[in-house]
Amino acid sequence: MSMPELVPVLSAQQVEEIVVALGQRISSDFGEKGGVAVCVLKGAFVFFADLIRTLTIPVEVDFVGVASYGAQTESSGNIELTKPIESDITGRQVLVVEDIVDTGATARFLLDYLGGFEPARINLCAFLDKRERRNHAVRVDYSGHVVRDGFLVGYGLDWNGCYRNLKGIHRLEQNNP
């Protein structure tokens, strides 16, 4: 099998501009009450670290772990909670932070899981909002960039554990010899 090609989609500069704009909107909507920002591991960790530093409101952070893709580019559909939330989010304003919403299965699972703790408000923020394969009803309240298709890597997004460290977003294209 030949090496996959990386096609640039968003530069590091574009990524930064998107994050700053999202941080301003979230700060203004959540207001001085602030809330709990929940990072969805592993993919969102890079975006999360940048986003929370643009927020101008009181914010606590927590982490949840889920896995479904493994080494595939297609979701297995079996979402596994690998790390539960630790904070008490009942009655709080909660922001769930994802790197990408694709089929929506992971986000749906998490919104249902976290919603069960009865937060005062729960909103979903995703750096990438990929709608073509969406087959679960989820509302992305704060969407950084809408993409039509392709498998994206970089800025926390991986394929088979690789490419999370890239500063921009790239589309992975498999070259056939």
Ligand SMILES: O=P(O)(O)OC[C@H]1O[C@H](OP(=O)(O)OP(=O)(O)O)[C@H](O)[C@@H]1O
């Ligand atoms: O909308 P969906 O089709 O559910 O896809 C989105 C999810 O897939 C990726 O996670 P993955 O399971 O690859 O784990 P990772 O975050 O550890 O990379 C990504 O980080 C999202 O959580």
Ligand code: HPA
């Ligand atoms: O396009 C993607 N890239 C990386 N991980 C993903 N998980 C769902 N969709 C994607």
